[in-house]
Amino acid sequence: xxxxxxxxxxxxxxxxxxxxxxxxxxxxxxxxxxxxxxxxxxxxxxxxxxxxxxxxxxxxxxxxxxxxxxxxxxxxxxxxxxxxxxxxxxxxxxxxxxxxxxxxxxxxxxxxxxxxxxxxxxxxxxxxxxxxxxxxxxxxxxxxxxxxxxxxxxxxxxxxxxxxxxxxxxxxxxxxxxxxxxxxxxxxxxxxxxxxxxxxxxxxxxxxxxxxxxxxxxxxxxxxxxxxxxxxxxxxxxxxxxxxxxxxxxxxxxxxxxx
Numbered sequence: 001x002x003x004x005x006x007x008x009x010x011x012x013x014x015x016x017x018x019x020x021x022x023x024x025x026x027x028x029x030x031x032x033x034x035x036x037x038x039x040x041x042x043x044x045x046x047x048x049x050x051x052x053x054x055x056x057x058x059x060x061x062x063x064x065x066x067x068x069x070x071x072x073x074x075x076x077x078x079x080x081x082x083x084x085x086x087x088x089x090x091x092x093x094x095x096x097x098x099x100x101x102x103x104x105x106x107x108x109x110x111x112x113x114x115x116x117x118x119x120x121x122x123x124x125x126x127x128x129x130x131x132x133x134x135x136x137x138x139x140x141x142x143x144x145x146x147x148x149x150x151x152x153x154x155x156x157x158x159x160x161x162x163x164x165x166x167x168x169x170x171x172x173x174x175x176x177x178x179x180x181x182x183x184x185x186x187x188x189x190x191x192x193x194x195x196x197x198x199x200x201x202x203x204x205x206x207x208x209x210x211x212x213x214x215x216x217x218x219x220x221x222x223x224x225x226x227x228x229x230x231x232x233x234x235x236x237x238x239x240x241x242x243x244x245x246x247x248x249x250x251x252x253x254x255x256x257x258x259x
Contacts, residue, residue: 002222002244003037005236006045007063013171013179014149016067023064026236027227029057029159037238040246051240052225058257059211061227061236062155063094070147071179072101072122072167075160077141078191086141088209089157092253093135094231098148100137101126103197110187117183122167127197138199138206142191145198154229156213156255164189210258220248227255 007024015022027048028035034048034057048057064070077086091100101123104113108125116122126144129137131151139145144166147153164186165179173179190196201207204215222228222239229236230252237246248254 001240001242002040002246003046003238003240004040005061005238006036006038007236008035013173014066014068014070016065016150022066023062025060025062026229027057027059027061027238029060030161035238040237040244048238056159057225058159059227059255060157060159061229061255062157064147064151064153064155066098066147066149066151066153068149069101069169071165071169071171072126072144072146073163073165074144074186074189074196075139075141076162076164076185076189078189085160085162086210087158087160087162088141088211089139089155090206090208090213091135091137091139091147092154092213093131093133094152094154095133096131096151097133098131098150100129100131100148101146102129102137102139102143103127104144104195106195108195110190110192113190114183114187117167117181120167120170129198129200136201136206138201138208140191140199140209142189142194142196143198144190144196154231154253156208156211156227156253158208158210208258212256212258214254214256216248216252216254217250218248219245220254221245222254223256225257229253229255 012022
């Protein structure tokens with residue numbers, strides 16, 4: 001069966017949607033609940049947790065909507081082994097033109113980057129990429145990154161809620177205090193051997209390590225637990241164990257869980 005996902009609105013200090021909403025969670029499954037699903041064949045709503053039975057869904061699918069820079073951050077996973085947290089994610093720019101900070105400039109060391117953070121200017125040691133509709137970027141664990149303002153972005157990630165904030169542009173949170181940074185955890189999480197750099201995929205199929213993201217079009221048979229996001233209609237679909245058939249217009253993306 002195929003289900004339509006009912007997104008959850010999440011407010012962020014950098015959110016650009018009405019009410020300060022910065023993220024729409026299209027597919028999520030955590031200790032606080034899971035996404036509401038509407039069967040395309042009709043019938044009552046259900047939740048992902050009620051149909052996936054026996055495992056935590058390993059992916060999270062969001063769209064991000066930015067009015068300002070996100071924090072400079074890094075995700076865990078480098079050298080963590082099988083037992084530690086691990087978070088790869090992939091971005092597809094849907095709307096807007098802006099910039100993305102990702103990766104460190106040649107010659108940057110842990111010491112020089114930490115000193116730049118302490119001076120309040122770590123962005124000066126980061127690479128800048130032009131963001132435009134259709135651009136894709138894969139961010140393996142250990143990538144130092146920050147999404148720019150004025151963008152709508154599809155984000156597919158491993159279902160891990162651990163993010164280490166390196167720098168937040170001096171912003172104040174809802175509690176009236178500066179949002180906390182996560183040092184030295186962040187410095188330990190950076191892939192220093194690769195200068196925390198992203199991957200720029202060359203084609204329509206993106207290897208996310210533990211998932212695959214693929215641009216698709218036309219009549220599509222969705223298999224077990226595949227996710228389809230359609231930017232044109234701002235809709236997201238999920239297949240259960242039985243799967244089903246849908247039509248994917250141009251510009252759609254399918255996420256497939258890895259083996």
